[in-house]
Amino acid sequence: DARVTQTPRHKVTEMGQEVTMRCQPILGHNTVFWYRQTMMQGLELLAYFRNRAPLDDSGMPKDRFSAEMPDATLATLKIQPSEPRDSAVYFCASGLTRGHQPQHFGDGTRLSIL
Amino acid sequence: SQQGEEDPQALSIQEGENATMNCSYKTSINNLQWYRQNSGRGLVHLILIRSNEREKHSGRLRVTLDTSKKSSSLLITASRAADTASYFCATLGIGNEKLTFGTGTRLTIIP
Secondary structure, three states: OOOOEEEOOEEEEOOOOOEEEEEEOOOOOOEEEEEEEEOOOEEEEEEEEEOOEEEEOOOOOOOOEEEEEEEOOEEEEEEOOOOHHHOEEEEEEEEOOOOOOOOEEOOOEEEEEO | OOOOEEEOOEEEEEOOOOEEEEEEOOOOEEEEEEEEEOOOOOEEEEEEEEOOOOEEEEOOEEEEEEOOOOEEEEEEOOOOHHHOEEEEEEEEEOOOOOEEEOOOEEEEEEO
């Protein structure tokens, strides 16, 4: 079974540090999404890419977050500098073409900022 | 922001019983999808229903959609302990490419 792979699964770091989360989408999927899940806000879309081009990052705090797709097999989400309020589970999902298709999620990166 | 609101927030039933979860949304949609999330894992797609469909089945799952009421329901028949998870509805708005997820229903199946 093809799967979306996210690394690391867990990350604990102190505020002010840079955090990089990585995602390997399912081979052949051309759309990649980054979500953040918290108890208070639920699941929020941060950004998404199609064919490696960023289409929408309006859900992302611009001053500290950045998302890129260096190649078709790797998507990254960076936070610099990190803050305690960034503590959450970050999910990557991939899919085909338009949102009509289901999204396939990785198991997430659980991030704790102390 | 979340468009979908699930009801109830939490549900506990005995194994073998049927579980029904409801989802309400606010704007017109292209389709509505249901996902399951086991503890500590990512979301798994269960079923997709298009705006011109009223009912869809997949195994023990039955989904209904009422676009006039902007609501959907997910029925899991003959529940099993392995069905214990959180269930989310997600809507794709017309002319939109982004899914908007609901708040989720936490389902517990008691063996």
